[in-house]
Amino acid sequence: MASSLLETLLFLLISISTHGGPVWGSKIVGGRTAVPHSRPYMASLQRGSHFCGGTLIHPRFVMTAAHCLNGQNFQRIQVVLGAHNLRNRERTQQRFQIQRVFENGFNPQNLQNDIILLQLEGTATINANVQVARLPGQGQNVVAGTQCLAMGWGQVSNSNRAIPTQLQELNVTIVTQNCRTGNLCTLVPRRRAGICFGDSGGPLVCNGVVHGIDSFVRGGCGSGFYPDGFAQVSRFVQWINSIIQKHNYSAQRSRRKRATWREELFLPV
Template identity: 45%
Template sequence: MGSWAGAGGCLLLSVATSTLILLTRPPGSWGARIIGGHEVAPHSRPYMASLRFQGQHHCGGFLLRARWVVSAAHCIKDRDPLAGLVVLGAHDLRVAETTQQVFSIQDAFTHPDYQPSTHANDICLLKLNVSAALGGAVGLLKLPRRGARPPKAGAWCQVNGWGAVSDFQDLPPGLMEAKVRVLGSDTCNNSWSGRLRPAMLCARSGDSRRRGFCSADSGGPLVCGSRAHGLVSFSGLWCGDPKYPDVYTQVSAFVTWIWGVIQQ
């Protein structure tokens, strides 16, 4: 992800006239990281998944069931998802940790109403070729309950990812995390000049610091309490910029669709 970003590759720029200009960039092309965050204790977020293409970390996601990973639709836009790999049980992606489990993707399901131009319905499901072995380093993350409302404005949540730590795509020392605060939809939509669509959720730092997600953090979960309430979707040109709050797919709006696909 990154700026209006890893999001299917569109970079959103704000210029002096408040005009919005769209430029094309490859997904995840802006080297960046969880902004204003910290490295978590190894395997303390056992639900985290790394989606890889050609041996490189591309996006995040989370393990919902032993054979099912939830991620963002833009992560597999213009790519053959069956050519990707999913890595579970990782902390440091630079080494082959004994806790890591690597899977091929048997099938992928993008939401039928996904709209790359607006990022609406930016969610997908990845079915692994075999079931993951659950344990201390690999675990599940719950969805919101059916019919659940999104977290209230002001609620504190956390976002995780393995986004690179420099413009040279250097990987972080391990899984990173930032604590962010949910923003009211009206306030967020005003910041984005009315560009938000239904089923989007916003968050930003609770102070003046830059804090949030960036490029290769796409698809990772926004965890509020013990449930995944958001998926990293898009942000402004400068990652963690309070002027353009980070935007997530609101997972609670897709619970029925998710279970419908899994139970097919």
């Protein structure tokens, strides 16, 4: 029972800030600073400060972990795109409120189906610093031994709560041992490194494709023994596409209605 409770607590990826409040943010343990704006699909979810990551998958949609917003008022959350150094109000940054949240059977007890889509109030401007990520095909697998990249902002380690301002990244390897069905899992061979508190929601990129969403750790951050867990994006691609297609259809219909109204208003006689 105690072991189960410990794993549940670790799953939640919550840490306490120096101000005493809950923080859903942190860092890749044992990683390196990313080349500025080299991961243009990376999003920062902020509630005053960064607490979770996300991935831009459409100019109006960001994909993240469902547990990031579980119990949160999404209207108080801001999505920041085009960021590298969170300490600065970079000119590359684009900031959006959230219009709507889409979830798909998330279970907060065991973090199954740990995925949500955030529809932005506005459309991201696609440029060199803000770009849409590539997603896998429905059911596409990633084999053990595949080299991938995890990334995020936040704490340096389990004990050090100082938050680095620049985006961090880490090379990781896909493993299947001690990985439950429905998740992707990674380890860093021969090193205590991995995702940590609140890298939650950020992307796991394998061969240029976002295959995972940072979800949970066991045995502490960068334990060197337990693999880190990610929601497997390929299980949800059809659902993702259906949400985006409905939005595109609604937007096109709205534009047609406005065009018809303008034509009627300015009908020549």
